[in-house]
Amino acid sequence: MGPLSYCVFYLILPLELCAGRAPASGASCAANCSCSASSVVDCSGAGLTDIPRDLPAHTVSLNLSHNKLRTVDASALATLPNLRELRLGYNELTSVPSLGAASPNIASLYLHHNKIQSIEFKQLKDLSSLETLDLSNNEISEVRVSCFPAGLRIKDLYLASNKISYLEMGAFNNLSSSLQILRLSRNRLTHLPVKAFQLPRLTQLELNRNRLRLIEGLTFQGLGTLEVLKLQRNNISKLTDGAFWGLAKMKALHLDYNSLTEVNSGSLYGLSSLLQLFLSNNSISHIKPDGWRFCPGLRELNLSYNNLTRLEEGSLAVLGDLQTLRLGHNSINHIVEGAFRGLRGLRLTLFGNKIKSVAKKAFSGLEALEHLNRSIPCRRIQSDSFLCDCQLRWFPEWLVARGLQSGVEAACAHPEALKGTSIFQAQPENFVCDDLPKPQITVQPETTVAVLGKDVRLSCTAASSSSSPMTFAWRKDQELLREAEVENFAHVRARDGDVMEYTTILHLRHVTFAHEGRYQCIITNHFGSSYSSKARLTVHVLPWFVKTPRDITVRTGTPARLECAAKGHPAPEIAWQKDGGTDFPAARERRMHVMPDDDVFFIMGVKPEDMGVYSCTAQNTAGTATANATLTVLETPHLAQELEDRSVAVGETVALQCKALGSPPPRVTWLKEEEPLRLTERHHFTPGNQLLVIRAAEPEDAGRYTCVMSNTLGTERAHSQLTVRHSAPCSTHGSRADSAVAVGVIVIAVVTSIVVTSLVWVCIIYQTRKKSEECSVTNTDETIVPPDVPSYLSSQGTLSDRQDVCIRVESNNRSHPNGHGKSNTSHLPPPCSFSKS
Numbered sequence: 001m002g003p004l005s006y007c008v009f010y011l012i013l014p015l016e017l018c019a020g021r022a023p024a025s026g027a028s029c030a031a032n033c034s035c036s037a038s039s040v041v042d043c044s045g046a047g048l049t050d051i052p053r054d055l056p057a058h059t060v061s062l063n064l065s066h067n068k069l070r071t072v073d074a075s076a077l078a079t080l081p082n083l084r085e086l087r088l089g090y091n092e093l094t095s096v097p098s099l100g101a102a103s104p105n106i107a108s109l110y111l112h113h114n115k116i117q118s119i120e121f122k123q124l125k126d127l128s129s130l131e132t133l134d135l136s137n138n139e140i141s142e143v144r145v146s147c148f149p150a151g152l153r154i155k156d157l158y159l160a161s162n163k164i165s166y167l168e169m170g171a172f173n174n175l176s177s178s179l180q181i182l183r184l185s186r187n188r189l190t191h192l193p194v195k196a197f198q199l200p201r202l203t204q205l206e207l208n209r210n211r212l213r214l215i216e217g218l219t220f221q222g223l224g225t226l227e228v229l230k231l232q233r234n235n236i237s238k239l240t241d242g243a244f245w246g247l248a249k250m251k252a253l254h255l256d257y258n259s260l261t262e263v264n265s266g267s268l269y270g271l272s273s274l275l276q277l278f279l280s281n282n283s284i285s286h287i288k289p290d291g292w293r294f295c296p297g298l299r300e301l302n303l304s305y306n307n308l309t310r311l312e313e314g315s316l317a318v319l320g321d322l323q324t325l326r327l328g329h330n331s332i333n334h335i336v337e338g339a340f341r342g343l344r345g346l347r348l349t350l351f352g353n354k355i356k357s358v359a360k361k362a363f364s365g366l367e368a369l370e371h372l373n374r375s376i377p378c379r380r381i382q383s384d385s386f387l388c389d390c391q392l393r394w395f396p397e398w399l400v401a402r403g404l405q406s407g408v409e410a411a412c413a414h415p416e417a418l419k420g421t422s423i424f425q426a427q428p429e430n431f432v433c434d435d436l437p438k439p440q441i442t443v444q445p446e447t448t449v450a451v452l453g454k455d456v457r458l459s460c461t462a463a464s465s466s467s468s469p470m471t472f473a474w475r476k477d478q479e480l481l482r483e484a485e486v487e488n489f490a491h492v493r494a495r496d497g498d499v500m501e502y503t504t505i506l507h508l509r510h511v512t513f514a515h516e517g518r519y520q521c522i523i524t525n526h527f528g529s530s531y532s533s534k535a536r537l538t539v540h541v542l543p544w545f546v547k548t549p550r551d552i553t554v555r556t557g558t559p560a561r562l563e564c565a566a567k568g569h570p571a572p573e574i575a576w577q578k579d580g581g582t583d584f585p586a587a588r589e590r591r592m593h594v595m596p597d598d599d600v601f602f603i604m605g606v607k608p609e610d611m612g613v614y615s616c617t618a619q620n621t622a623g624t625a626t627a628n629a630t631l632t633v634l635e636t637p638h639l640a641q642e643l644e645d646r647s648v649a650v651g652e653t654v655a656l657q658c659k660a661l662g663s664p665p666p667r668v669t670w671l672k673e674e675e676p677l678r679l680t681e682r683h684h685f686t687p688g689n690q691l692l693v694i695r696a697a698e699p700e701d702a703g704r705y706t707c708v709m710s711n712t713l714g715t716e717r718a719h720s721q722l723t724v725r726h727s728a729p730c731s732t733h734g735s736r737a738d739s740a741v742a743v744g745v746i747v748i749a750v751v752t753s754i755v756v757t758s759l760v761w762v763c764i765i766y767q768t769r770k771k772s773e774e775c776s777v778t779n780t781d782e783t784i785v786p787p788d789v790p791s792y793l794s795s796q797g798t799l800s801d802r803q804d805v806c807i808r809v810e811s812n813n814r815s816h817p818n819g820h821g822k823s824n825t826s827h828l829p830p831p832c833s834f835s836k837s
């Protein structure tokens, strides 16, 4: 059977070829239709209101478009077992027709240009082989989840030019395993739900000519294989960060004819495979410097018909693979140095800008000049506004040297003498900077460090010889400051009368961290704009204490703890001082610990010398804060040295020393036999009562002396037994002198107290007439330490008939009291002068 039917089939074919469009004779083709060799039956444009009944059984493709079909009688198709493609475009259908027995075979169904108002689940459910469904140019107003039954294999779905204003979330999800192309352009969509499409096989999505205004982040997540996204001719003014996240395979993004005003990197985040980006016919005036960071592989970038006034240096630098850059029909008037840095082999279009000047190295980096050549010869630079001053002198020569002048149509606007002259005609020597119509910055704003809350002024001055009106603007981090408080004034420059100077001052009040950034002033007149250097403003905060050290009082031997912590911006450094200096007795003795992170300062085993004012200094670049704390050390009174019992000959001088230590310094009083001392003119005290000197001792001076030392912590007592002998020490040498009348002058000079590092001279000058004679006999030039002078006070003294004994008391330091035995005498300085009579 099989082989036979094929034979018949092939026999018929040549006949049909000859039959042409002639009314079919016999069963070969239907009336008003034409049949072709490849089983294509064309019944289009025949004014049919019903499907012909006599269609050939072998029909594979049936064209019924441009007829007047209102409904489809499925039984007419039941006799067409091979029907795969059915074209019903341009009819009057009001719903998707039911195709009956033919349904499971149909692969392509074209229903465009009908009057279909909705898509019904039941109409589609039997189209199990359907791959292409064209429903464009109908009257469908919404697409709901219930429209597409599961199990369909539609690859291409065309819904363009309907009235769709509502897309239910997940409306196409039942097509997710097959759908590759989805056309929704020319509808009435105003909003796309986030993650609206979960179509992992889709490669092309057309949403152009809808009414979208905003693309929210993650809108297109779920389209991992999408390569082309058309969003042009909407009214998109904002792309939220992450708007195209998830489109890692995307190659072409069409965003032209929208209302975008800027390009920032966040919205392009994730477009790592993007090759073509179309942004023409927007209102882009600003490209953030890192705008292209996330699509470094871009080959073609169309920014024509936007509002760019300037290309920032290096703003395209990441686009190393860029081959075509269209910047035509913007308002670019100056090409800065390095504007095209980082771009190699570029085809660049700058036609339709108002270029007035080109920085000398503007095209540096465009090594592959043949590409530039290719674009420039097509008159890609066209401007009659060039400022032909010394800074542009290089440009004509540069163009000529590269054979590029045919692409440039450029005339000077200034100076007056060159007005209207082509830059190639003007003589290079006429490109002069004698006058400066374009403002030139003479005073740049200065990089400033300000303290939080203070007011800051940034000022900027430019000079110009033109009387054309000046405008001033400030930018912070490339953004124009629209609401800033700015003060502008002009004055005639002193040294050359026809040059005006214009100053603009930006006032920033009560600066906060939000004011930090790079500020730039822009001074513009008809001849162009001058951009100042960028002044960085940094806001600092003076250090303030979060922990302030407190005055403390501790007993000796215990630890002292001082805390100090400060905050500020930058974080302050903490330093300690003692009594305004950096000498810490505790540090020398390694009793001091400063915790680096702990804000605490410890002194272990406190000693009286640790007492003082400790200053904690917190310092950062904004300034310094100091906090003081007094460390008071308490020590019970005690003796530095034991009180000794003494013996003195009558008439001699004796000194009792009560060297009391303690903190606060103890008060010293003397008792004799537990009674207050009865003072005579022979009793002398050093200040502080530490030394009791009894001159010309008498027998009744003998007794028990008590030194009472007291401070706030308590009272201590020490005793000394004084014995008064009747024989002088010299009597041991055979002297017979007994008691002698001592006529002497004792001069006690105490210069300072023991605390101070100084010298205390106690000069006791005494004269002993008789004894001196006797003693001089044997002891002349002999060094004698008077026994009644405490050993540590002793010094060399020479006795003579008129003897001057000089006692020098040295106290370097409270903690190092001199006088531990005679050894100390050796390093005492020579005593004060002696005179031998």
Ligand SMILES: *[C@@H]1O[C@H](CO)[C@@H](O)[C@H](O)[C@H]1NC(C)=O
Pocket: 042, 044, 045, 063, 064, 065, 066, 087
């Ligand atoms: C179907 O018919 C229309 C109208 O004659 C024609 O424009 C169209 O090209 C035809 N389609 C096919 C696939 O033959």
Ligand SMILES: *[C@@H]1O[C@H](CO)[C@@H](O)[C@H](O)[C@H]1NC(C)=O
Pocket: 023, 031, 032, 046, 047, 048, 049
């Ligand atoms: C089909 O063609 C015949 C002439 O061959 C014509 O009379 C008839 O009106 C046509 N049918 C339709 C539905 O146009």
Ligand SMILES: *[C@@H]1O[C@H](CO)[C@@H](O)[C@H](O)[C@H]1NC(C)=O
Pocket: 145, 146, 148, 149, 150, 151, 170, 171, 173, 174
């Ligand atoms: C998918 O098809 C099923 C039935 O086949 C239907 O119930 C459902 O609404 C459709 N849509 C989704 C999103 O599952």
Ligand SMILES: *[C@@H]1O[C@H](CO)[C@@H](O)[C@H](O)[C@H]1NC(C)=O
Pocket: 211, 213, 235, 237, 259
């Ligand atoms: C585009 O959007 C703006 C608001 O973003 C609106 O004012 C304007 O009318 C819209 N234009 C069109 C053509 O819808």
Ligand SMILES: *[C@@H]1O[C@H](CO)[C@@H](O)[C@H](O)[C@H]1NC(C)=O
Pocket: 281, 282, 305
């Ligand atoms: C867009 O491009 C056309 C040229 O195709 C131009 O006339 C028009 O001014 C441009 N701008 C806008 C906003 O449409």
Ligand SMILES: *[C@@H]1O[C@H](CO)[C@@H](O)[C@H](O)[C@H]1NC(C)=O
Pocket: 256, 278, 280, 302, 303, 304, 305, 326, 327, 328, 349
């Ligand atoms: C890019 O911009 C140019 C104008 O410079 C325009 O003529 C062209 O059609 C745009 N190309 C695309 C692919 O949008």
Ligand SMILES: *[C@@H]1O[C@H](CO)[C@@H](O)[C@H](O)[C@H]1NC(C)=O
Pocket: 261, 283, 285, 306, 307, 331
């Ligand atoms: C863009 O430029 C046109 C004309 O140059 C101007 O009318 C329009 O206001 C500008 N748009 C923006 C957003 O700056």
Ligand SMILES: *[C@@H]1O[C@H](CO)[C@@H](O)[C@H](O)[C@H]1NC(C)=O
Pocket: 369, 370, 373, 374, 377, 402, 403
């Ligand atoms: C630039 O193009 C012209 C033809 O348009 C050609 O004659 C010239 O050699 C080219 N210059 C370079 C440097 O490629």
Ligand SMILES: *[C@@H]1O[C@H](CO)[C@@H](O)[C@H](O)[C@H]1NC(C)=O
Pocket: 578, 579, 580, 613, 615, 626, 627, 628
């Ligand atoms: C802290 O003490 C230092 C000297 O020790 C003094 O110069 C300074 O003025 C004091 N500061 C305060 C805040 O008391």
